[in-house]
Amino acid sequence: MLDVKQLCKDYSGLQAVQGVSFQLHPGDVFGFIGSNGAGKTTTIRMLATLLEPTSGTATLNGADIQRDPMEVRRQIGYMPDFFGLYDDLKVWEYLDFFAGIYRVPPRERPQVIDNVLELTDLTVKRQAYVQTLSRGMQQRLCLARCLVHDPAMLLLDEPASGLDPRARAELKELIAELGRMGKIVIVSSHILPELADFCNTVGIIERGELLAWGPVDTIIRQIQAHRSIMIRMLERGPEAAEFVSRLPSVLAVTPRGSHEIQIEYAGDLEGQAEILATLVRDGYRVTDFREEQADLEDVFLRLTTGAVQ
Amino acid sequence: MSLWRDLVTENPMMAELSRARRRILGNQQTKTQNTILLILFLALFLAFIMGTIRFYDLIPPSAVIYLQTGLYAVFVPSIGYGAIAGERERRSWEFLAVAPLSKLQIVVGKLASSIVVVIGLAALALPPLAILSLGNPSAVVSDTIRQNLISISFGIFVATLTLYSSSRAQRSFAALGMTIGILFVLLVGVPAVVGPFLGSNESAGWALFFLHPFIAIYEVEATVRGTSLISTYWYGLPQALIYLVLAAGLVAASVSSLRRSEGARAPQRSEA
Numbered sequence: 104m105l106d107v108k109q110l111c112k113d114y115s116g117l118q119a120v121q122g123v124s125f126q127l128h129p130g131d132v133f134g135f136i137g138s139n140g141a142g143k144t145t146t147i148r149m150l151a152t153l154l155e156p157t158s159g160t161a162t163l164n165g166a167d168i169q170r171d172p173m174e175v176r177r178q179i180g181y182m183p184d185f186f187g188l189y190d191d192l193k194v195w196e197y198l199d200f201f202a203g204i205y206r207v208p209p210r211e212r213p214q215v216i217d218n219v220l221e222l223t224d225l226t227v228k229r230q231a232y233v234q235t236l237s238r239g240m241q242q243r244l245c246l247a248r249c250l251v252h253d254p255a256m257l258l259l260d261e262p263a264s265g266l267d268p269r270a271r272a273e274l275k276e277l278i279a280e281l282g283r284m285g286k287i288v289i290v291s292s293h294i295l296p297e298l299a300d301f302c303n304t305v306g307i308i309e310r311g312e313l314l315a316w317g318p319v320d321t322i323i324r325q326i327q328a329h330r331s332i333m334i335r336m337l338e339r340g341p342e343a344a345e346f347v348s349r350l351p352s353v354l355a356v357t358p359r360g361s362h363e364i365q366i367e368y369a370g371d372l373e374g375q376a377e378i379l380a381t382l383v384r385d386g387y388r389v390t391d392f393r394e395e396q397a398d399l400e401d402v403f404l405r406l407t408t409g410a411v412q
Numbered sequence: 413m414s415l416w417r418d419l420v421t422e423n424p425m426m427a428e429l430s431r432a433r434r435r436i437l438g439n440q441q442t443k444t445q446n447t448i449l450l451i452l453f454l455a456l457f458l459a460f461i462m463g464t465i466r467f468y469d470l471i472p473p474s475a476v477i478y479l480q481t482g483l484y485a486v487f488v489p490s491i492g493y494g495a496i497a498g499e500r501e502r503r504s505w506e507f508l509a510v511a512p513l514s515k516l517q518i519v520v521g522k523l524a525s526s527i528v529v530v531i532g533l534a535a536l537a538l539p540p541l542a543i544l545s546l547g548n549p550s551a552v553v554s555d556t557i558r559q560n561l562i563s564i565s566f567g568i569f570v571a572t573l574t575l576y577s578s579s580r581a582q583r584s585f586a587a588l589g590m591t592i593g594i595l596f597v598l599l600v601g602v603p604a605v606v607g608p609f610l611g612s613n614e615s616a617g618w619a620l621f622f623l624h625p626f627i628a629i630y631e632v633e634a635t636v637r638g639t640s641l642i643s644t645y646w647y648g649l650p651q652a653l654i655y656l657v658l659a660a661g662l663v664a665a666s667v668s669s670l671r672r673s674e675g676a677r678a679p680q681r682s683e684a
Contacts, residue, residue, distance in 0.1 A: 204427070
C-alpha cells in the first residue's frame with residue numbers, strides 16, 4: 104500500500120507541491136492529471152526517492168521514502184518522461200545489466216528476462232541492439248527494465264509521450280495488465296482520454312495542490328450532482344420542452360435548436376425511464392434519449408483554472 | 413571485509429566492466445574491423461618488445477615507464493570521461509539513481525573500468541620492463557619498481573580525477589575538457605611557466621615539482637646517480653602515497669557531488 108501524507112516540495116520560495124495526500128492499494132492504476140508545471144513530475148520524483156520532500160511523508164508497504172529509500176527503491180520501477188537507453192547493448196544485455204543491479208540471482212535472470220520480454224512483446228527483439236529499436240519499442244523496453252525485479256509499484260511519468268497511436272494503444276493495454284497483476288501503477292499525463300481508458304483512480308493536481316482524488320466514477324459524481332439528459336425530437340421541440348419542464352424532479356430545461364432539449368434531472372433511473380414513457384404516451388415522437396455522462400475532461404476543466412506556477 | 417564485499421565482490425555496478433570491455437575492444441562496426449585493429453595492436457606491441465630485446469643495453473627501463481605514464485594521462489581520461497556525465501547526457505542516470513545502490517557503489521563501479529585500463533597498461537608494460545631491467549647493466553630493479561609505483565598510482569589518480577570531472581559536468585566533453593585541462597596545467601603549464609624563473613635554485617624546483625610524475629620518476633634515478641637533493645632509498649613512495657590519498661579524496665568528492673546533485677535540483681523541462 105502507498106500512503107502519501109502532506110507531501111510538500113519548495114524550490115527556494117516556489118511551492119512546487121503543497122500538502123499532497125492520497126492512498127493507493129495493490130491493483131490501483133492511478134492517473135495523475137495536471138497541466139504542465141502542475142507538480143506531477145515533482146511528486147513522482149519524490150516518490151521515486153530522487154527528490155527529498157521539504158516536508159510530509161510517503162510510505163510504500165511500510166518503507167518510508169526518506170528514512171528507508173533503499174527499501175523503497177527495491178520496490179519501485181520508475182520510468183521518467185524522457186529517458187535514454189544504453190545504445191551499445193543488446194536488448195537482453197540491457198535487461199541483464201539492470202537485473203544484476205537489482206540483485207536478481209544470476210540463475211534466475213534468463214527466465215526473468217524472457218518473462219518481461221514476453222509481457223512487453225519484445226521477445227523477437229531479444230538479440231537486437233537497443234539503438235535499432237523504434238521509439239515505441241524503446242518505451243516498452245524501458246518498461247521491461249522497470250519490471251525485472253518485480254516491483255510493487257510503477258511510477259510512469261508521461262509514458263505515452265511521443266508514441267504513435269498503435270504504440271499508445273499497446274502501452275495502455277500493458278499498463279492495464281500490470282494493474283491486473285496487482286501492482287500499484289501511477290501514470291502521469293495531461294492527455295485525459297489516454298488515462299480514462301485504463302485508470303481506476305485519478306488525482307487532479309494544479310499549482311502543486313491535489314484538488315481531488317479517488318475512483319473515477321466517484322469524482323465524476325462529486326462534480327456532477329444531477330443527471331444531464333439529452334432528448335431529440337422528430338418535431339414539436341419547444342412544445343416538448345415546455346411539457347418536460349412540468350415533470351417532477353426536472354430542475355432545468357434548455358432547448359437546443361428546434362429539435363433538441365437538454366434537461367437537468369435530480370431523480371433516479373426509474374424516473375428517467377418514466378420521462379421517456381410519458382413523452383411517448385403523450386404523442387411526442389422521440390428519436391434519441393440519452394444521459395450525458397461527464398468524463399475526465401469535464402471534471403478536469405471544472406476543477407482547474409488553468410493556472411501554472 | 414563487508415566494505416570490500418559491498419564495493420567490489422558483490423557490487424552490481426561491476427557489470428560496468430563488461431560494458432567497458434565492449435566499448436574498448438568492440439568499438440568498431442564489424443568483427444573484421446575489430447580483428448584488424450587487434451592484429452595491428454599486437455604487431456605494434458610485438459615490434460616494441462623486439463625493439464627492447466634488440467636495444468636492451470641502450471634503453472633505460474624508465475623510458476617504458478615514461479611512456480606508460482604518458483599513456484595514462486591520455487588514455488585513461490578518454491575511457492572514463494563519460495562515466496557519469498554520459499549517463500546524464502543520454503538521460504539514463506535516473507535509472508541508476510533509483511536503483512537500490514549507494515552512490516559509493518555507483519562511483520566504484522564506474523571507476524572500475526578505468527582502473528582495469530590502468531592495470532592493463534601496466535601489465536602490457538611488464539614484459540619490456542622485465543627485459544630492460546634485467547638486461548640493461550645500469551638498471552636497478554628497486555628503482556624500476558618505485559618508478560612503476562609512481563606511474564601506476566598516478567594512473568589511478570588520473571582515473572579518479574576523470575570520474576570527479578564526470579560527476580560534476582552535465583556533458584561528457586565538458587568532463588573530458590576539464591580533466592585534460594587540469595592535467596595539462598599540472599604537467600605542462602606549471603613547469604613551463606614557473607620553471608624558467610627558478611634558475612639554478614634546485615631545491616625550489618625540487619619542492620615545486622615533487623608531485624610531477626615525470627620529474628618524480630626522473631628523480632628516482634637521480635637519487636642513485638647522486639644528483640638529487642634528497643638521496644633516499646624511499647624516494648618515490650611518498651609521491652605514490654600522495655597520489656593514492658588524492659585519489660581517495662576525489663572518490664569521496666565524486667560521491668558527495670552526486671549526493672548534492674539530488675534533492676536540490678528541480679525537474680527538467682517545464683514541470684516544476
